[in-house]
Amino acid sequence: MIGGLFIYNHKGEVLISRVYRDDIGRNAVDAFRVNVIHARQQVRSPVTNIARTSFFHVKRSNIWLAAVTKQNVNAAMVFEFLYKMCDVMAAYFGKISEENIKNNFVLIYELLDEILDFGYPQNSETGALKTFITQQGIKSQHQTKEEQSQITSQVTGQIGWRWEGIKYRRNELFLDVLESVNLLMSPQGQVLSAHVSGRVVMKSYLSGMPECKFGMNDKIVIEKQGKGTADETSKSGKQSIAIDDCTFHQCVRLSKFDSERSISFIPPDREFELMRYRTTKDIILPFRVIPLVREVGHTKLEVKVVIKSNFKPSLLAQKIEVRIPTPLNTSGVQVICMKGKAKYKASENAIVWKIKRMAGMKESQISAEIELLPTNDKKKWARPPISMNFEVPFAPSGLKVRYLKVFEPKLNYSDHDVIKWVRYIGRSGIYETRC
């Protein structure tokens, strides 16, 4: 298991050092500094073995977090723990910086004592931790016996991420479906690869211990349900989507998902990431880029790029940016565009075309004349792909939230009393068209 945990600043000075195991000595602190932080070459691996001691490290801005061990530990667990550690610290005092760490070092030691015992990670849910590890540290005197046992049962309970007694005057929840759509397209308009990676983020302001059930247009679920009425299957079949793979927050009952494919859970309070998913089939590509590059002699290039928006006319895409790469020996560029603003940026070797807003089923074009300096470089210009950025108010994967039902048997509010908000945001990931 984890033998020790160190936090360094960018110079390699130790800010926090907590040793859990006897086989880790003080010299381990220096070994990491000398061999990794002060190493002359770039670090080649997040896992380093120095004299039979293994160091795992992650970096957050200028801060190094290193876990040390001499055993054959579960490496994936160590990294997951380090990330979690960062999350917990961020939840307590914001950005992980040298100043914040120094200011909160007593708190950090207290956290480290709690979430790692003899190198074994323990409950590290911020919600639970905050009930008994506070920056004031004096809470213990004022706790009643009930409060204390409530804390411990919550920390060790099946639902470590939530506790009894949460109350809101208004029961409200927000669902954000955030997707990033990735595309590589050939100049002829053939899709070489496309996938969507999405997340469902939930913000809940719900009283008590609400039992939630989340439903979306997952093909497997819809087909299962539609078995009885063939008519419905054909209708809804179009709207359902095939999910390649998905992972869930630990509050979701995985065995239930595995057997019934239903997503049920008791949510943590406030914001958390309910699920992540990936789809590759039937993706709605919000934009199509049609490039036309013509070489006129050796000293001139004519470029024409058409972009077409491919979604409902009532929707508006935002923050559209098209980046057209230019050769290294470009001497001058003349651009004409009908919409938005376009500029040649010599330092980036590209023409950057920005459009603030664009409705669906529209098209726009840009044409440019690029003057080239004559060179004796035999190597042809490699023609890097044209890339795009945008934001659209729908989910390119086609994912739809069908319902999110809330049941709280003990308190007197029903599913209808909960105010629910759903928002879809599709962003471009790596969205490229070769030219």
Place this chain on the structure above:
Amino acid sequence: MTDSKYFTTTKKGEIFELKAELNSDKKEKKKEAVKKVIASMTVGKDVSALFPDVVNCMQTDNLELKKLVYLYLMNYAKSQPDMAIMAVNTFVKDCEDPNPLIRALAVRTMGCIRVDKITEYLCEPLRKCLKDEDPYVRKTAAVCVAKLHDINAQLVEDQGFLDTLKDLISDSNPMVVANAVAALSEIAESHPSSNLLDLNPQSINKLLTALNECTEWGQIFILDCLANYTPKDDREAQSICERVTPRLSHANSAVVLSAVKVLMKFMEMLSKDLDYYGTLLKKLAPPLVTLLSAEPELQYVALRNINLIVQKRPEVLKHEMKVFFVKYNDPIYVKLEKLDIMIRLASQANIAQVLAELKEYATEVDVDFVRKAVRAIGRCAIKVEQSAERCVSTLLDLIQTKVNYVVQEAIVVIKDIFRKYPNKYESVIATLCENLDSLDEPEARAAMIWIVGEYAERIDNADELLESFLEGFHDESTQVQLQLLTAIVKLFLKKPTETQELVQQVLSLATQDSDNPDLRDRGYIYWRLLSTDPVAAKEVVLAEKPLISEETDLIEPTLLDELICYIGTLASVYHKPPSAFVEGGRGVVHKSLPPRTASSESTESPETAPAGAPPGEQLDTVPTQGDLLGDLLNLDLGPPVSGPPLATSAVQMGAVDLLGGGLDSLMGDEPEGIGAPSFVAPPAAAVPANLGAPMGSGLSDLFDLTSGVGTLSGSYVAPKAVWLPAMKAKGLEISGTFTRQAGSISMDLQLTNKALQVMTDFAIQFNRNSFGLAPAAPLQVHAPLSPTQTVEISLPLSTAGSVMKTEPLNSLQVAVKNNIDVFYFSTLYPLHILFVEDGKMDRQVFLATWKDIPNENEAQFQIRDCPLNAEAVSSRLQSSSIFTVARRNVEGQDMLYQSLKLTNGIWVLAELRIQPGNPSFTLSLKCRAPEVSQHVYQAYETILKN
């Protein structure tokens, strides 16, 4: 909020000041002072002098202050054990505190103080806490048992804490269960023999239930523990798999990887025909792909594991090539790992895409990455033959870029392509030669020199090129020097007239002016070869080279299987077994995959029991004197000799030798006892033990002695057996055996005339048989065989006869004719007479072939009661042309990787697992013609037991 100020006090007399503050009456001031002390401790200053003052602050209601003091105690108690006792009272008192958080804190901290006297006081509170009403205290106490065990294992056993810990596995709280499992697993690791984690279907069921309820970390502990369990049959394996698969959708990558580990391991037990097996395979791919969207460090861990998984089960990810394409902003360590996996997944179906990607990568910035990409192109060419041409042209394009390291790397891989496809791409040599001057790395220079030497006859100015290298001979690295020497000798053998001077120059440079022994030796060998027999030199130096294998960096199969058991852990990241990087006995228990069993029978072979493997002490086995002696004697004496009573047994056998002949004739008179014609090898139970054994050893001694003088390649010879009893053949009795010496097979026959008339005109003929055995010469009995006379004949055999598969595979039907009649009999020949002398496979080729042969062709056998050690086994098998390609010691077990080739060119690959002290060996055989395995196994038995 401004705790940072504590880091800044660096005044002189600081300790003195702190002391005063610690003893202050004001609570706030005390706390400030303790904070300062902790801050100094963190940055590495020695503040142990303040020990009594800090401990005095322990008695407080302030939890924060208490925790700080505890932190200090954990750090310094060891250096001040006597003073640490002062703290005991507070701890004991805190363990009784009404607040469970304080009780847990006390027991947690006490376990971290490694002072003997304190641990004594710890026992009672710990016992109470293990049974505390509050789960938070119990889960902390569970871990505390592991802590105490680390300090004083005996104490933990004596106090019966282990049993209490075992009870906690049935606790109602999932987190207590998880911590108990973690603690028990750790303790069990240091006691591999103990049956601490008594995993049985009931306890497994409990764990699987807790799995659904505990925290993400608890799930990891439980899954890692489950992976050590060996289900009793395939049905149990499947039901566990079914309950583990939901974990593949967990957001925590470590949970996913640990679940993958359990599934990969238990899958081994499932039959491939099962529908569920296919379902499981399909379920594995998506979560593995999803791991690649995690943070880069986790991606790295995932990729290192995927590398193992695709070697073990390539079918899992064969359609997922695209996800391993490198992204522009991947960190370098992720890029390099992705590249590795891309090559492993490259196949004819996706090679075009892969090559296009690799070409892109070759123009990146990072030098290491570019080099690896160039090398990868070469490996694609070697792996996928159809793509070779395209790869070569891609490499040529890259050479045109003139980027120095790209050119050098390209030349190194082109050399390998030449090795794989000789005489196919020589047209590119001219381009390569143009870049001769830019090569400054030894590997590239050596590769270029090799190419020039190999294709000297097609390069007009080969002599000039090589001469140019010769100028700075002494400044070159050894690699280049050796290559240059060989290349010039090759050139000389190809164009002797023009290059005499050159070869003399290089030979004298290598032999006289160099102080590198390897170089000198090679120089001398060439010199003598050239001066004594140029024709032989040509045969040696210009011999046909074995083809290079497709994949050079495959992990050995047994190591791979072991690493699969360590998925997710450091071992899988390093691709090394834990013993390579973990000190001491901890965590070095050898793990192996469960055996493939489709039936519901329980497996009882020792290596599959989860904790039954030998402990780490036996890591380095130094051959004892007895073993060495055994080895020496084995050269002359065939029979098993082991251990100390060597000298006497040798003497005894000498005595038996004298009797050998007499006994033999005695036996000849009693055809009933050994009459079965199938008797070839002594283990066949038909032999009366008291007669057969001494005779066998005696005879084989004789043979071994005769062959041992001239040549080492005398394989084991079984004693003669009666093939044709006299009563069936009108008085002619034939007994015989098969031998193989120095590459030639012969049938040693003993013909006895038991009739009353003289026998003449002998002739012999074989029926068609599996390996085409046929007499290479007529049967020559020089004088007529008069009654009661016996004649011994050695009939040379060839394998050029016509082939027909027989049943059993090694049966041979023989017809013998004499002046009286024609007689027929059939016999079985031991397969080892067909093992050819050049059956030693190259290590790399072995690895690749082993992997290449489908698992269905693998056959496993047990060789029981063989008291030899690995060295003796290896040398004995070698004398029968079973060659040890590699040898590895895995936690005290010797793994011998062996190869042999049959006369008809069939290769048989073997893995022999020998456990010191255990006379049963496990033999795994892999062969493209699996029907020979059984007979090869019999040959092993025969050779090893005689």
